[in-house]
Amino acid sequence: MKSFQEMELYRPLEKRLAELDYTVPTPIQAQTIPAAVEGKDILGCAQTGTGKTAAFALPILDYLGHDAPRAASGRPLVLVLAPTRELAIQIGQSFHTYGKHVRFRQTLVYGGVGQSEQVRSLKKGAHVLIATPGRLIDLMDQGHVQLSDVEILVLDEADRMLDMGFMPAIKKIIAKLPDDRQSLFFSATMPPKIRQLADQLLFNPFEVNVTPKTKSVAKIDQSVRMMERSEKVERLVKVLRGDDVVRSIVFTRTKHGANALTRKLEKHQISAVAIHGNKSQSARQKALGAFRDNRISVLVATDVAARGIDIDDVTHVVNFDMPVDPESYVHRVGRTGRAGADGIAISFCTADEQDKLREIEKLIGQPLRVQNPGAKLSEPTGNAAASRKPSGRNGLRSNGSPATGGHRHKKRYAKGGWNKRRATAKA
Known part of the structure; x- marks a missing residue:
């Protein structure tokens, strides 16, 4: 070289x-x-x-x-x-x-x-x-x-x-x-x-x-935890209070979800700030500055808002909600393990989100390690169950x-x- x-x-x-x-x-x-x-x-x-x-x-x-x-x-x-x-x-x-x-x-x-x-x-x-x-x-x-x-x-x-x-x-x-x-x-x-x-x-x-062939950074420890939706906040609090957690980004699917989760974390005395498209530019820059300077330890973000965040030493990424599309998973976990450093990415998955998990595993070419393989989950809701059909990516090229x-x-x-x-x- x-x-x-x-x-x-x-x-x-x-x-x-x-x-x-x-x-x-x-x-x-x-x-x-x-x-x-x-x-x-x-x-x-x-x-x-x-x-x-x-x-x-x-x-x-x-x-x-x-x-x-x-x-x-x-x-x-x-x-x-x-x-x-x-x-x-x-x-x-x-x-x-x-x-x-x-x-x-x-x-x-x-x-x-x-x-x-x-x-x-x-x-x-x-x-x-x-x-x-x-x-x-x-x-x-x-x-x-x-x-x-x-x-x-x-x-x-x-x-x-x-x-x-x-x-x-x-x-x-x-x-x-x-x-x-x-x-x-x-x-x-x-x-x-x-x-x-x-x-x-x-x-x-x-x-x-x-x-990498796996399409996600090799040095990131990637895993999934199966759980009910009602358990997610409690499980997240336990993760964020871990001794090895220094700086974390938590991903939600919606702007409303990011705001609601931030309020819940603050009630548990965890310093967090939300960043999403409805925030003004000055508010977003202020939030990123606080996160970069370690005045805030947790950034709660939507996919769109988190793109372009270039902050070193993010030790953990948590997918509080599974991403809508599998490519977003690659972008999410790429927030940690930057410049060759180690990182940890944990995904919270409910029964309704298992289809999303399978799409991610297909994209990255490997199964995600399940931390609690014996977990018993409720049956998927009707809509999620009905949507279970062979998934195909839209490979047709438009004219x-x-x-x-x-x-x-x-x-x-x-x-x-x-x-x-x-x-x-x-x-």
């Missing part, structure tokens, strides 16, 4: 990596960075906690250091799409950290806050635009953003964008991009609809897969337009940098 120094990145960028004590890249960085620097499209299958953000941020900063023209008002050169505002903010922080010695400007746009400051930042000009799809569409419709100069597109956590219903917005955004661009596409899982989107978006991509025209020429020259094709044409 090459060291960062052997990759021969932009010298000030190498200096910054040395200051951060970054010497050996993670597997996804080692595979992605050289190919991305050469201008290749990337199809990356990788979970969170693998160093994925640096895998795309460093090649982009290398390009900006070597070859970036002056930032034009409302016309970014790089577009990074993320599913949630939390992830967008963290990506922005990563660019700021890695790019300390690189002359570039970035702008973040996301919902949940007023847009006036974001519009002002866009007008000043930004090389890198990091955005959630909904807010970006709003700003495009108002004429504040033009995407015709985009040289590099990054689509991060594509599977979660699919889950959140962003595919129409993403396709609308992509339609405004030039065909002659580089695209970097990352997803923790690769269901058929995501593979279809990648086929339409990418040109002869370099594929990177650092996801989508084929990828455009087959000759997209990459714009790298010598050691780094895209040719200023548009700038030359305008001169």
Whole structure:
């Protein structure tokens, strides 16, 4: 595996990596960075906690250091799409950290806050635009953003964008991009609809897969406890009071459930805070800050709200409710065991949720260890029992337009940098 120094990145960028004590890249960085620097499209299958953000941020900063023209008002050169505002903010922080010695400007746009400051930042000009799809569409419709100069597109956590219903917005955004661009596409899982989107978006991509065959992080101790729904709160309290529990994320299926569970934990003198889509941006940031600083030991979250949370030393993940779709299980347990650390993931499962358990086991390719195999459960309710039929994943591809025209020429020259094709044409 090459060291960062052997990759021969932009010298000030190498200096910054040395200051951060970054010497050996993670597997996804080692595979992605050289190919991305050469201008290749990337199809990356990788979970969170693998160093994925640096895998795309460093090649982009290398390009900006070597070859970036002056930032034009409302016309970014790089577009990074993320599913949630939390992830967008963290990506922005990563660019700021890695790019300390690189002359570039970035702008973040996301919902949940007023847009006036974001519009002002866009007008000043930004090389890198990091955005959630909904807010970006709003700003495009108002004429504040033009995407015709985009040289590099990054689509991060594509599977979660699919889950959140962003595919129409993403396709609308992509339609405004030039065909002659580089695209970097990352997803923790690769269901058929995501593979279809990648086929339409990418040109002869370099594929990177650092996801273990089991599709969940190998160093995480994963288990399931069978129980009645009425037992869940009591069992959760016992888990959270364990001597080995330092910092935990508890997942619920609904926003209401997250709020209700947080109140119940507080009655048991367990410091907890809920985070979900109905919370304001300031409230979410305040909650994450308290959790990161250990002022709160338990974060109760829904799937959508938890995406993009990048906090080390989460020792336990508890699935208070089994996830609606099996891919969400992979994302949930990925909140612990980050950067090679050990972690524990416990799922609470009722009789009504056993179908969900089987779907998860099918996806990850292994059975989850049952902590209490002799547990006697009530019979499933009528709806759950009726739903028990052979489960099949929707593998049929919808009819989508084929990828455009087959000759997209990459714009790298010598050691780094895209040719200023548009700038030359305008001169």
